[in-house]
Amino acid sequence: MTDPDAQFAETGGLVKLLIEIAAQAKADFAATVAVLGLPVHLARAIVMLSTPAPMRDLAERLSCDRSYITALADQLDERGLVRRIPGEDRRVKLLALTEAGVAMRDRISRAVAEENMITRRLDADERRALAPLLEKLHDPDAVGAHERETC
Amino acid sequence: MTDPDAQFAETGGLVKLLIEIAAQAKADFAATVAVLGLPVHLARAIVMLSTPAPMRDLAERLSCDRSYITALADQLDERGLVRRIPGEDRRVKLLALTEAGVAMRDRISRAVAEENMITRRLDADERRALAPLLEKLHDPDAVGAHERETC
DNA sequence: TATTGTTATACTCTATAACTATA
DNA sequence: TATAGTTATAGAGTATAACAATA
Numbered sequence: 001m002t003d004p005d006a007q008f009a010e011t012g013g014l015v016k017l018l019i020e021i022a023a024q025a026k027a028d029f030a031a032t033v034a035v036l037g038l039p040v041h042l043a044r045a046i047v048m049l050s051t052p053a054p055m056r057d058l059a060e061r062l063s064c065d066r067s068y069i070t071a072l073a074d075q076l077d078e079r080g081l082v083r084r085i086p087g088e089d090r091r092v093k094l095l096a097l098t099e100a101g102v103a104m105r106d107r108i109s110r111a112v113a114e115e116n117m118i119t120r121r122l123d124a125d126e127r128r129a130l131a132p133l134l135e136k137l138h139d140p141d142a143v144g145a146h147e148r149e150t151c
Numbered sequence: 152m153t154d155p156d157a158q159f160a161e162t163g164g165l166v167k168l169l170i171e172i173a174a175q176a177k178a179d180f181a182a183t184v185a186v187l188g189l190p191v192h193l194a195r196a197i198v199m200l201s202t203p204a205p206m207r208d209l210a211e212r213l214s215c216d217r218s219y220i221t222a223l224a225d226q227l228d229e230r231g232l233v234r235r236i237p238g239e240d241r242r243v244k245l246l247a248l249t250e251a252g253v254a255m256r257d258r259i260s261r262a263v264a265e266e267n268m269i270t271r272r273l274d275a276d277e278r279r280a281l282a283p284l285l286e287k288l289h290d291p292d293a294v295g296a297h298e299r300e301t302c
Numbered sequence: 303t304a305t306t307g308t309t310a311t312a313c314t315c316t317a318t319a320a321c322t323a324t325a
Numbered sequence: 326t327a328t329a330g331t332t333a334t335a336g337a338g339t340a341t342a343a344c345a346a347t348a
Contacts, residue, residue: 008203014285015176015180015267017285017289018172019176019177019180022172023162024289026174035178039338047167063178064340065341066308067309067342070307070309073191082309088336089306089347090348091307092305092347093308101284113166118165118166121287127165130281131168134172137172137268139268190314207328207330215316215317216316216317216318218319218330218331221330221331222315240328241323241324241329242324242330243324243328244330302317
């Protein structure tokens with residue numbers, strides 16, 4: 001354990017695992033929301049909009065360009081899930097879930113809670129052990145060591 | 152804990168956490184390999200090619216179309232990291248790392264081992280606790296509950 | 303002058319379909 | 326006839342740059 005090479009291998013392996021799990025988790029989420037007729041990026045946005053937010057904020061939280069948020073908002077709007085409401089600063093538009101949007105968000109939550117890789121593969125004790133580790137792993141301010149550029 | 156709603160919330164929260172961490176892990180990995188001049192998908196392929204494999208196999212392991220593997224192989228070939236070698240069945244081509252490819256794979260391993268979100272945020276004990284959980288979480292045969300369609 | 307959102311556009315990743323060579 | 330890889334092409338997702346309205 002004090003052998004640097006061993007720690008190398010150990011950590012490298014963990015990272016590799018985490019990356020693979022990451023890919024699986026995303027595919028899993030994609031499959032779940034596909035049943036609801038949503039691509040991943042729209043589903044993520046809906047989940048983030050539980051409380052109305054300026055488009056700018058969404059761009060930051062998703063770390064993608066403002067122009068892309070316009071596109072997202074258009075798609076969500078077409079589906080009747082979101083509407084733009086004017087901010088007090090009149091340059092700003094808030095994105096808010098419509099009634100249908102709120103219903104969709106609830107369906108997403110329910111679908112994910114019912115069927116996901118964590119409940120599928122871990123029992124209650126293991127989940128309790130995992131929770132604090134994931135919380136520590138999670139950087140609330142996102143953005144990695146090097147800066148993140150993509151969405 | 153026996154309250155279904157509570158378990159709902161608990162599991163839903165864990166899944167959400169896992170998804171966010173997944174996104175971070177990917178971004179983190181992307182930033183790391185970007186320093187080596189590689190986009191994520193090429194880096195993943197290189198890591199998977201530690202042992203030469205038929206293009207078909209790679210397609211399955213990455214769960215993406217054969218045509219895309221052709222494109223991947225072309226890009227890796229252009230960079231001199233991989234070459235196609237004929238299989239015994241003459242329809243088959245194996246993808247094998249060149250010397251430069253092996254060197255690159257080692258650089259990727261080293262870069263990831265040196266700087267990654269796991270060592271950044273977890274101490275040795277926590278990493279030891281995390282390892283078996285990740286292993287259980289990881290489905291070696293990939294493919295979720297619903298079938299995975301995308302790459 | 304700086305900032306918010308929009309438009310037009312282009313690029314990257316990935317898939318589908320049709321094709322060639324081999325089995 | 327079925328399978329491995331390739332080609333041509335198209336679609337989705339996302340970014341960049343220039344722009345209008347507001348601050």
